Amino acid sequence: MNKNDIKILLVDDEPDILEIVGYNLKNEGYEVFTAENGLEAIKAAKKHLPHLILLDIMMPEMDGIEACEKIRKIKTLENVIIAFLTARGEDYSQVAGFEAGADDYITKPIKPKVLVSKIKSLLRRLKSESAAEEDNLKIGDIMIDRDEYVIYKSNKKIELPRKEFELFSLLTSKPGKVFKREAILDTVWGNEVVVGGRTIDVHIRKLREKIGDDYFKTVKGVGYKFVLKGQDK
Amino acid sequence: MNKNDIKILLVDDEPDILEIVGYNLKNEGYEVFTAENGLEAIKAAKKHLPHLILLDIMMPEMDGIEACEKIRKIKTLENVIIAFLTARGEDYSQVAGFEAGADDYITKPIKPKVLVSKIKSLLRRLKSESAAEEDNLKIGDIMIDRDEYVIYKSNKKIELPRKEFELFSLLTSKPGKVFKREAILDTVWGNEVVVGGRTIDVHIRKLREKIGDDYFKTVKGVGYKFVLKGQDK
DNA sequence: TAAGGACTTAACAATTTCTTAATCGAATTT
DNA sequence: AAATTCGATTAAGAAATTGTTAAGTCCTTA
Numbered sequence: 001m002n003k004n005d006i007k008i009l010l011v012d013d014e015p016d017i018l019e020i021v022g023y024n025l026k027n028e029g030y031e032v033f034t035a036e037n038g039l040e041a042i043k044a045a046k047k048h049l050p051h052l053i054l055l056d057i058m059m060p061e062m063d064g065i066e067a068c069e070k071i072r073k074i075k076t077l078e079n080v081i082i083a084f085l086t087a088r089g090e091d092y093s094q095v096a097g098f099e100a101g102a103d104d105y106i107t108k109p110i111k112p113k114v115l116v117s118k119i120k121s122l123l124r125r126l127k128s129e130s131a132a133e134e135d136n137l138k139i140g141d142i143m144i145d146r147d148e149y150v151i152y153k154s155n156k157k158i159e160l161p162r163k164e165f166e167l168f169s170l171l172t173s174k175p176g177k178v179f180k181r182e183a184i185l186d187t188v189w190g191n192e193v194v195v196g197g198r199t200i201d202v203h204i205r206k207l208r209e210k211i212g213d214d215y216f217k218t219v220k221g222v223g224y225k226f227v228l229k230g231q232d233k
Numbered sequence: 234m235n236k237n238d239i240k241i242l243l244v245d246d247e248p249d250i251l252e253i254v255g256y257n258l259k260n261e262g263y264e265v266f267t268a269e270n271g272l273e274a275i276k277a278a279k280k281h282l283p284h285l286i287l288l289d290i291m292m293p294e295m296d297g298i299e300a301c302e303k304i305r306k307i308k309t310l311e312n313v314i315i316a317f318l319t320a321r322g323e324d325y326s327q328v329a330g331f332e333a334g335a336d337d338y339i340t341k342p343i344k345p346k347v348l349v350s351k352i353k354s355l356l357r358r359l360k361s362e363s364a365a366e367e368d369n370l371k372i373g374d375i376m377i378d379r380d381e382y383v384i385y386k387s388n389k390k391i392e393l394p395r396k397e398f399e400l401f402s403l404l405t406s407k408p409g410k411v412f413k414r415e416a417i418l419d420t421v422w423g424n425e426v427v428v429g430g431r432t433i434d435v436h437i438r439k440l441r442e443k444i445g446d447d448y449f450k451t452v453k454g455v456g457y458k459f460v461l462k463g464q465d466k
Numbered sequence: 467t468a469a470g471g472a473c474t475t476a477a478c479a480a481t482t483t484c485t486t487a488a489t490c491g492a493a494t495t496t
Numbered sequence: 497a498a499a500t501t502c503g504a505t506t507a508a509g510a511a512a513t514t515g516t517t518a519a520g521t522c523c524t525t526a
Contacts, residue, residue: 137337137338138337138338143338147340161471162473163472176380178380196475196476197475197513197514198475198476198514198515199473199474199475200514201514201515201516202473202474202475202516202517203473204514205515205516205517218513218515219382220394220395220482220512221394221395221512222395225382394482394483394484395483396483397483428484428486429485429486429487431485431486431487431503431504432486434503434505435485435506437504438505451503451504453501453502454502
């Protein structure tokens with residue numbers, strides 16, 4: 001991911017902090033948004049879909065903990081990284097904060113250099129998390145073994161070639177969700193690769209052949225989605 | 234839910250595993266119970282009502298599969314999450330009873346960090362299952378699911394073709410507001426596309442057919458608006 | 467280097483979606 | 497009341513999109 005594409009939402013009730021920290025982050029090339037309280041933060045987060053949110057704990061209107069909990073429930077933000085800004089020595093808040101779903105803590109006073117390096121490492125986690133998930137997953141009567149590149153459908157082993165596996169993997173990562181053709185190409189083939197218009201269809205065909213027609217639903221003009229039998233109503 | 238209130242039942246016949254994994258989980262703040270075989274597991278599960286059960290597959294007395302099936306039948310435990318512990322590379326098709334009702338699989342050797350993050354995500358599922366349906370737009374008895382490209386009217390699923398969905402989506406984005414024909418064309422069709430004068434009407438017709446006449450009100454000389462039943466006066 | 471699998475492409479069939487055109491009806495204006 | 501305007505309705509067919517098959521290329525492996 002390009003650094004310029006990384007969006008950071010900075011939330012603090014002290015304008016001075018917003019300005020100083022914001023300046024430093026912009027200087028590093030990040031796109032920075034700000035908010036002065038929890039309510040604003042949630043609005044801004046929904047609007048800008050940042051990758052990272054730096055959240056002050058003590059704020060008027062809605063404090064950081066509460067804001068964090070609310071944000072964690074927003075689906076479009078499920079992968080956002082949230083770090084709390086706390087005054088040194090506020091031990092109790094750490095407990096509450098981790099429960100609320102925070103990924104990290106940064107203690108005030110904030111040293112710009114420390115902050116930037118911390119952010120870099122947090123964002124590294126963002127990448128590795130999406131790349132990882134190299135684990136097993138069970139959906140209905142289908143199990144996916146990402147280590148072995150194999151899936152099991154009611155105890156029957158089905159081996160899939162790489163592209164098919166990745167396509168299947170993508171679709172099942174969010175059963176029910178429609179993946180747009182464009183998004184599928186981006187994820188499975190990579191943004192640079194250009195393949196013909198029928199390539200996806202052919203792979204879907206193979207999956208339908210091997211796993212079952214009913215699991216893969218076409219949404220014309222949009223893309224495909226994976227549905228579990230009987231859940232399509 | 235407070236982290237300290239979360240109970241995990243760990244079942245494995247190797248004391249080493251119980252100790253190491255148990256230690257890590259306790260360290261994370263979970264309340265941990267252990268059992269060395271399926272029989273003990275069932276007893277312990279009934280007694281402690283854990284939120285999550287980590288179940289080794291290969292065990293003496295009663296293996297994990299059988300235990301899982303039995304546990305699934307216990308009413309007081311109907312919401313428990315069960316994850317199997319399996320050796321890496323194990324052929325799951327040989328693991329009879331793959332459909333015993335496990336929610337997930339975790340492969341050995343178990344890396345504490347992976348395990349903990351996995352558990353967090355499993356428990357997140359626990360929460361989200363009860364508080365789901367967060368992000369979707371609800372208007373009266375109609376729900377719009379943009380992820381799945383479907384709408385639900387009093388829980389009945391209605392699938393709409395793309396243009397209809399987009400038109401519907403636009404109108405419902407501000408119930409009561411009149412959208413001018415021109416504006417509709419701009420949004421749904423795009424400014425460049427030129428279509429005949431009756432195209433919008435036809436699409437409105439389809440929506441009325443599928444969703445109900447009363448929801449779509451014509452404002453002659455201007456455009457259309459979406460209204461909830463009985464609210465257009 | 468022959469065989470086989472994975473992946474892509476191309477051609478055409480099948481299907482769904484969208485638009486058009488024609489006609490009707492209601493409301494409004496002349 | 498006649499004429500006009502605007503929307504409603506319908507069915508047909510145009511256009512867009514996907515399905516399917518077969519063949520070709522590339523790469524790996526025996």
